[in-house]
Amino acid sequence: MFERLYFAMRKIAVSLGLLFAAGDYSYAQQWENVGGSVISTGGSSFNNLCISPTGKYFISYYDVAAAKGSVQMFDGNAWSYVGGSPGITNSYATYNSLSVAPNGNIYYTNQGTGLEVREFNGNAWSQLPSPTTSTVNYQASAVSPSNILFTYATHNSGTVQRFLNGAWEQVGNTGFSGGAAFAEMVIGNNNKVYTCNISGGVKVYENTTTATTSDNWTLVGGSIVDAASSSEQYNSDIAIDNNNNLYVAYVSNSANGQKLNVKKFNGTAWVQVGNANFSSGRVQHIAIAVTPTGTPYVVASRWENDDFSRNTVYKLDAATQTWGTFGGSFISDGQAVYNDLAYDKTNNYLVLAYSQSGTRVKRISLTPACNNTDPGSNPGDLGCVRFNYRGQQVSYTTVRAADGKVWLQQNLGSTQTAVSFDDANAYGDLFQWGRWDDGHQLRNSATIAAPSANSPDGLSGTNAFVVGSGSSSWWATNATSDGWNADSSSSVTSVKGADPCKAVGQGWRLPTSAEWVTLVGAEGINNPATAYASSLKLPAGGYRSNTTGAFTFVGQRGYFWSSETANSGGKYLYVGSSIVTPTSGGPRGQGESVRCIKDFSALATSDIGLAVKPIQVYPNPTSGILNIKSDSSVEAVSITNVVGQKMDVRFSESQINMQGLPKGIYIVEIKLKGLQQTISKKVIKN
Secondary structure: OOOOOOOOOOOOOOOOOOOOEOOEEOOOOOOEEOOOOOOOOOOEEEEEEEEOOOOOEEEEEEEOOOOEEEEEEEOOOOEEEOOOOOOOOOOOOOOEEEEEOOOOOEEEEEEEOEEEEEEEOOOOEEEEOOOOOOOOOOEEEEEOOOOOEEEEEOHHHOEEEEEEOOEEEEEOOOOOOOOOOOOEEEEOOOOEEEEEEEOOOEEEEEEEOOOOOOOOOEEHHHOOOEOOOOOOOOOEEEEEOOOOOEEEEEEOOHHHOOOEEEEEEOOOOEEEOOOOOOOOOOEEEEEEEEOOOOOEEEEEEEOOOOOOOEEEEEEEEOOOOEEEEEOOOOOOOOOOEEEEEEEEOOOOEEEEEEEOOOEEEEEEEOOOOOOOOOOOOOOOOEEEEEEEEOOEEEEEEEEEOOOOOEEEOOOOOOOOOOOOOOOHHHOOOOEOOOOOOOOOOOOOOOEEOOOOOOOHHHOOOOOOEEOOOHHHOOOOOOOOOOEEEEOOHHHOEOOEEEOHHHHHOOOEEOOOHHHHHHHHHHHOOOOHHHHHHOOOOOOOOOEEOOOOOOEEOOOOOEEEEEEEEEOOEEEEEEEOOOOEEEEEEEOOOOEEEOOOEEOOOOOOHHHHHHHHOOEEEEOOOEOOEEEEEEOOOEEEEEEEEOOOOEOOOEEEOOEEEOOOOOOEEEEEEEEEOOOOOOEEEEEEEO
16 A cells, blocks of 8 residues: 655645536546556556655556566656666565655665665665564555654554664654554654554554654544454555645445445544445455545445446545545456555646556546636636646636736646645745746756856756856846846847746736736735735745745745836835735845736637627526526527536526536536627536
8 A cells, every 4th residue: 555655745726626426526537547558567566656746656566577576657758667677675575665755765665674675865776774674564654844764564563663864763662553454654744653554443543753762652533443344455544634634544344334434533533524434335455645635535446246346536525525436437447456546746636556467557637627718807706727837738727806807826836726825835936037937946946156148048058046146146237128028938138038927828928016016906915814815815935045045934925026127136026924015126036936917908708708798697606597698699508617528508598507517616608699709607506
């Protein structure tokens, strides 16, 4: 099973949400093979899947062809063996675990001479000292936010150790878990370590990452999670969200039909998640993944009736609190064993690994299909836009703000609309004034001295963040006649940089200082809390120093460039703890967030239609019957959900019957006779 780790990850929380019918989650995107249908050279077992902070996939498994443990990496294009070749262990590795540290190091543990531990630092594998030479089968590993490796294994009836300063230290008391059958472990951003195993029921224990041998492990909730079945096939699994809520998936006991169940620790007790024992029959080989905002997904192999042990993924419907199949009734076309599940925060995928005549990896996008619909005319109305950024196609939420303009509701480079003002996944990239998407804006980019020429035309081949003081800083001449409005990097000059917002599409660009002034007044922004509460959901991403490249006020204050110059360099919107200045000026070498606006003249589709033929759609929200009022006859009506699926509805006598549709958000497209444009409206079905 997947031995999970913590690294600061928060899921893309798409503002429009996902619409699913209870019991069966149809989805516009489909499960796709990752790097080929079978990635191992032969049979496999004991798959462990994890994903690095940069979005690389790693999988370990017992490699039957090599009779050893192997680890592979998917870099976005193809799989390759980590270290260059298969079979990194000395012998059999039917029990193993895999974890990735925040700094990118890979750790692999396996049964061997005791518990064997190996580290890959980006160049080669090295074998670390063994935590124990005692016989070990079940084991887990995880890495703390400070890059410290922890292991949990069966020796001494259940022992946790950490690797610090080249030596292993015991964490808490030994024997606390009555063994470590089906061992799992996670570490939260609260610096607590949680173990999970089956011993007289599913049990979860906790301790701190700094615990000594005298700090005993305690049973989370004071009791077992639940009675459960226990065997190689009947396992349990644990996951943690960004608020340190724990989720446990397991196979219920015989009295409850050996079905799939999930419980959550709410800070006081273990509570049921969704309907209990929700699988249609008995299940095996389960795994759970939960998004940082708390959406759980579970996989299990169903082996009753005609299921033939094919695997199924389930998702919890937040509205009905019931579980339904996700991405189809069955993911595999044959017997699937050793399932593992992980969440790819970088690209917003759910990723599944399993063995079926070899190891296979599949994934499905969790991002709703975007049809490039602009927001409606009301403040707060949402839309989306699809474009290429960093060489990949992305979909961003757009919003009609209180100033009447259409804005991105996300910073460039972010993976989601903010769910709080200090949401790290909403911070996005930090651009230097006048620069474009060349890689310098990434928060982990290297630093360099100023190029020659020290202006946009001197940046060819440069993807690093320019640092320096005074005239050695980026574009330090500060001529107020300089511009940041070129359409692309191929059209930059010594006095004009490329606008990164141009990549979003026609009409998109950086905002002016005047537009920030209007926006701040219209939205009532006066501190980070109100900036987040605004239509734009502005987060406090901080800034990057132009002299050292260090980060400042991350999670506390917001800095958003405008396209205009200042005597000190460039102008920006400053959101401080108690003051907001939309016309601040600062060094051009300072790394700040970029939020894009759409030209007012580039009206949304709905605006164009309204300018030609007035039209009303009401009531909105609606309980089922939607009325259309227009001076012209309606030629055609189409309704899609937010994942792009066309819905079957009846339309007659200027009324749309939506009574049969699930609750949620829909896009209603109306074509009037004699009008070329299609008018789009966002409608909420209650």
